[in-house]
Amino acid sequence: MFCDRVSSSLFGIICLSVLQLGCSDAPPASNSTPAGNVPDSALPATANLDETPAVNVVGNSDEPIHHYLHKKEQPHSAEWGYTGETGPGHWGDLSPEYVLAKTGRQQSPIDIGTVEPASMSAIDFAYGPSLIDLVYNGHTVEEIEDHHSSISVAGKRYTLQQFHFHSPSEHTVKGRHSAMEMHLVHKSDDGTIAVIAVLIEEGADNPAFDQVWNYLPTKTNRERKESLTIDAATLLPTDQNYYRYTGSFTTPPCTENVLWMILKTPVELSELQITKFKKIIDGNNRPVQPLNERAVTGPAIR
Ligand SMILES: [Zn+2]
Numbered sequence: 001m002f003c004d005r006v007s008s009s010l011f012g013i014i015c016l017s018v019l020q021l022g023c024s025d026a027p028p029a030s031n032s033t034p035a036g037n038v039p040d041s042a043l044p045a046t047a048n049l050d051e052t053p054a055v056n057v058v059g060n061s062d063e064p065i066h067h068y069l070h071k072k073e074q075p076h077s078a079e080w081g082y083t084g085e086t087g088p089g090h091w092g093d094l095s096p097e098y099v100l101a102k103t104g105r106q107q108s109p110i111d112i113g114t115v116e117p118a119s120m121s122a123i124d125f126a127y128g129p130s131l132i133d134l135v136y137n138g139h140t141v142e143e144i145e146d147h148h149s150s151i152s153v154a155g156k157r158y159t160l161q162q163f164h165f166h167s168p169s170e171h172t173v174k175g176r177h178s179a180m181e182m183h184l185v186h187k188s189d190d191g192t193i194a195v196i197a198v199l200i201e202e203g204a205d206n207p208a209f210d211q212v213w214n215y216l217p218t219k220t221n222r223e224r225k226e227s228l229t230i231d232a233a234t235l236l237p238t239d240q241n242y243y244r245y246t247g248s249f250t251t252p253p254c255t256e257n258v259l260w261m262i263l264k265t266p267v268e269l270s271e272l273q274i275t276k277f278k279k280i281i282d283g284n285n286r287p288v289q290p291l292n293e294r295a296v297t298g299p300a301i302r
Pocket residue numbers: 040041164165166183250
């Protein structure tokens with residue numbers, strides 16, 4: 001199923017999945033649908049880490065990592081990673097399913113450079129406390145919850161499916177990376193994917209992130225399974241103005257027609273908090289892709 005597929009394939013990403021139950025009050029809308037209905041970081045993302053570390057999973061190199069949740073249910077179509085022969089420059093050649101990685105014209109991430117002013121619909125966040133099971137299997141922390149959280153943009157509702165982190169950021173602003181980037185992946189009833197990206201900069205300590213950070217795997221406790229409650233709203237910046245463009249998943253199969261909304265204002269995490277994450281995962285960012293015919297709309301870059 002959808003969440004399983006997401007969970008099974010996040011590779012080198014701290015992921016929090018949201019299992020939507022009993023929440024069907026949103027009417028389907030008529031926007032275009034991505035070529036597939038899998039979110040960012042979905043579908044077969046596996047690699048035999050015994051042979052090909054895909055990201056710099058610091059601290060795990062002395063222990064083979066070979067299992068993925070739901071691998072039997074969702075066989076992986078091709079190995080991919082972030083370095084070497086399975087790195088981003090080769091994704092499009094690794095599997096016919098990944099061809100968009102090299103032929104797509106609407107790929108993500110991108111550099112936010114020139115922004116066209118536009119009337120932007122506010123994002124109406126309807127997030128709430130969510131019951132989560134967190135699992136770390138050597139690569140990923142996955143959280144599955146039975147609560148519904150959603151956003152509404154321009155009258156269309158998208159349900160939160162999962163959120164995860166990249167280090168450093170995938171999107172850049174005028175060529176500059178942030179320390180990290182959080183992706184909150186949503187799906188509408190008609191299958192349209194919308195991703196909220198939150199840039200993370202080094203700064204003040206951010207206690208809200210301790211809800212997740214307290215359960216990151218450690219060198220001595222790599223297999224963790226926790227149940228906790230998290231309100232993703234607490235992870236967002238107060239200012240929710242955003243840049244908008246049409247892009248893709250940033251991992252194979254790089255499916256396009258994804259609505260990207262990158263919050264203009266980053267959140268801050270302390271150096272200690274960022275270091276704690278980077279000791280586990282660092283380098284799981286796809287390089288920025290050509291903008292091609294697309295435009296980025298939103299507020300002026302300061
Ligand atoms: Zn992502």
